[in-house]
Structures are given as C-alpha cells and as structure tokens.
Amino acid sequence: MTEDPFVAHRSLLFTVAYEMLGSAADAEDVLQETWLRWAAVDRSQVGDPRAYLVRAVTRQALNRIRTLARRREDYVGEWLPEPLLTHPDVADDVELAESVSIAMLTVLETLRPVERAVFVLHEVFGIPHNEVAEAVGKTPDAVRQIARRARNHVSARQPRVRVSPTEHKAVMGRFVAALHTGRIQDLLEIMAPDVILIADGGGLSAAAQAPVHGAELVARLLTGTERAEADTTLVWVNGAPAIRIESDGGGRAAVSLRIENGRITRIYATSNPQKLTRLHEPTALTR
Template sequence: MSDAVTDPFEEHRGLLFAVAYRMLGTAADAEDAVQDAWLRWSAVDRSGIADPKSYLVRITANVALDRLRTLRSRRETYVGPWLPEPILTSPDVAEDAELSESVSMAMLVVLETLSPLERAVFVLKEAFGFPYAEIAAALDRSEASVRQLGARARKHVEARRPRFEAQGAERRAATERFLDAVLGGDINRLMEVLAPDVTLWTDGGGKVRAARRVIEGDEKVARWLAAVVEKPYGGMDPADLSARHVDLNGGLALIVDGPEGPLTTITVDVDGAGRVRAVHFVVNPDKLAAVVAGRRLTM
C-alpha cells in the first residue's frame, strides 16, 4: 500500500503561520490568515501550480497584508502601548541568532512602525530569504518597487534596531540576572543590569491595570519593577502568584501565573554589553491565549 500523498498546505502550514505571525504580530490573527489562505487554496485549480510552497506563501502574504491594513487603524485607538502577542518558542530557536531576532518582541515592535507593504517585503526577504522577483510576483508589484520598499524598510529597521552583538548564551545569562533581580525586588541589582536608556512597555489593552505610557530611564524602570512585585494583582496577593522561566519569542522569558493560569509574560531585549534595553510586559488577557493554549512557533 502506498503512502498517502501529503497535502502541500499541511506540509507547509508551519511556514505559513510563521510568515503570517511576523507580518501581523499576533498568533490569533496569524491563525485566521492561514485559515483564509486554506480556503483560497481549497478553491483553486492546482493542476497548473508548479511550486505549491511559493504559491501558498504568496496567498498567505496577501491575506496577511489585507488584514494588516485593517488592523493598523484598530491599533491606533488601542489603550496604552501595543505589544505583539507572545508565543512559545524552543531553546533551539534561541540558539539561532537570526531566527530568534526575527521573532523577538523588540523586532516585532519595530516592524509595527513600517508601512504594511514595507513590512511584507522585509519579512519575506529578511526573515525567509525569498528573492525580490518572487516577492514582487507575490505582492503584484514590480521588482524595482519591491527593491525600493525593501531598502527603505531595512534602513528604517537598522536605525531603530542596532544589530545584536551578544551571543545566545550571553543574552540568556543577562536575562537570567534581570529576571532574578525582578523577582527579588532588588533596586540595586536591577540598576546593575539595566541600560541607562532602558524602556518598559506594559500592554494591558484597557482590560487590566497597566502603565498607559512607555516608562523610560533606568531609575524609573527599576523603581516601577521593584514596586510592582510587592503589590496585589487583580485582587490576588503576591504570595498567591508563581513565576516560571520559559522560552518566548526566541529568548528566555518569565510567565507569572495566578491560581487559574498565566497573568502576564515578561520578555526583555539585551544589548551587546549584556544590559537590558527594553522590558515588555503583556498583561492583556486577550494576548495570552497562545501561551495558555501552548501554541508554539517553530520557524
């Protein structure tokens, strides 16, 4: 008996989700985009499709692009700082510097500042290595215009995201020092690991208590972090909460759990000197669904 032929869509589903997640910044929207791509794939005559993988990436990218344009207006009215939806990754992802960087919270925050087309080109070229000719065909643009979009996006990202210098083990060690200092509520230890221009982002989406603006500077961030571990959260005493280390978005992170499950994720961005230059708290319960479900990004 011969083996059943694998549907190309199922074969490449992980890749399609990975493309959509980087373009949209949330697992829920990425899943919806992949589902829409499947509907289009199911309805098409596949007899003339020579390269199913490229075709599937093409329709997924276009679905995600359409969704991104709609989401941008919604995010402009979001309450407080908007952060991507955290997603579980494996330690193997963290060991691949380019892969972990492409899904890091810090990178996804920068990608939010690109136009939808710039983001699509940047993701397909820089994260997945598609040639400009294929990207142009996927987005129904000329190759020259796509090259322009790619150059503009790369320049924009490089200006806001200096190339990472520390290696994976150094990043992990610096993150561990920071997380230990946070859990200990030790301002002095926090000051030792924070970069002077560190920023702290808390995404509550108006659903739960969170800072409505980005907090800037090591002293303000250290005081905020030291204070928050001593305060009740959602009516729960700190003694009723627990914390665990996990890998999120390509790096070591912390999940704080209450009696009924995750309440917040804490991810950090570490500079080449081993200091934390950004801290991201996601406390909006709507953005913790992928973590609760155990959804994992594999590429």
C-alpha cells in the same frame, strides 16, 4: 499518500503571517482564509505550491493589516506583539529567532504594510525580489527599493551586536533574581541608564499607559509591583529566554528583554489576558 502542501508548509505559512501581523489569532485567521482559497484552486495549474501559498498568505495578511490598523487606533495604552511560547531550538536559527523576537516585531510595526511584507519575505525568508514582487503587486525594481528602505529603517532601530542565548539567559536570570529581592540597586546594576519599559495591558489589566523612560523610574515601578502569590518561570518566548508570570494558575504576564552590552535596554511586558493564550503549549515557527 502525498501530504497536502498546505499541511506540509503550515508552520512556515503561520510564521510569515505572524511576522507580518504580530498576532497569532490574526495569523490563524489568515491561514484559514488561505486554506479556503487553496482548497478551491486547480492544483494542476500550480507549479510551485510553496511559493503559491506564501504569496496567498502575504496577500491575505496585507488585507488583514488594514483592518488591524483601524482596530489599533482605539487600542488602550501601548500595543505589543502577542508573545508565543516556543521551543528552545528556535534559537538555533539565529536569523529566525531575531526576526520573531518581540523587539524585532515591535520595530516591524513602524514599517508601512508593504515595507513590512517585503522585509519579512526577502530579508527573513530569502525569497527572491521577483517572487516578492508577485506577492505584493509591485515590480521587482520597486521591491528592491522598498527592501533597501525597510532594511535601513530596521537597522537604525535594532542593536548591531547580537546577543547569544547563553548571555540572554544569564541576564534574564539576574533580572528575575532582582525582581524577587525587590531591591532597586539590584535592578539598576543590570539595566542601562536609558532603559525603556513598554507595557501592554490593553485596558484589561493594570499597565503603564505610555513607555516609562530611565532606570530609576523603571526600577521603582518594577519593585512597586505586587509580587505576592505570583509564580515566575523562565521560559522561551519568541525564540529567546523570557519570563512567564502566573497567578492562581492563570496567565498574568509575559516579559521579554532587549539586551545590549550585557545590560537591559528594553523591557516588554504584556499583561493583556487576550494575548496570553499561547504561553503553555509551544508554537512551531520555521523558515
């Protein structure tokens, strides 16, 4: 029996929705809505099921973004994408790993909804402009302009030099060691002077309400954080090495880094318990 196209492409569809929304829970809702529509469609009229499903997911995600925008206006403190435990082999696909990184998803949040959809579909998944145009309800020429604008926007906010998983893991290891020693100097040696810490507690856990700028302030904040009875584990989150911090067997925080020239330039710390539900079973992400 032939596998249903929705099932066959589910990981791809989830990845598209997640990259557009930054939330696994919302991505799953989008997939559920897409499945209901797929179940009712006349399959004989669908020439390319994969393209049809990607278009359907994109449209549902765009609808969901409008709802999320209203919800995030009332969000307490900084908002970060929901971290996902992933298999190490996600890093083998460099383009995919970069596109799902917490750093990239944070940048994508600064795009307009249609810009984000165009960037994700064309730049990440390589979908032709004419097919993207069908998904977002624009002309191919308009999509080309949007793609160029979105690409320039993202390029201006992302490091130009990619960091290998090996280097990323090495810096992360030094960062974990510095946290354990609690010595400010150890942290200062691996952080850029203009490092920024962004914490997301969602009003449900203790977290800085605004970004913390500068190595001295960040180091003092990190060394002042309670470390007793916390289990720090190096894991793969969103295709890159990260830290999972647990206390009493429950999720407590996930920490991801952006690294440039061997030093940490951004620290993303998520402690909102509602966003820590996907840190124990790997989520399949694919292109």
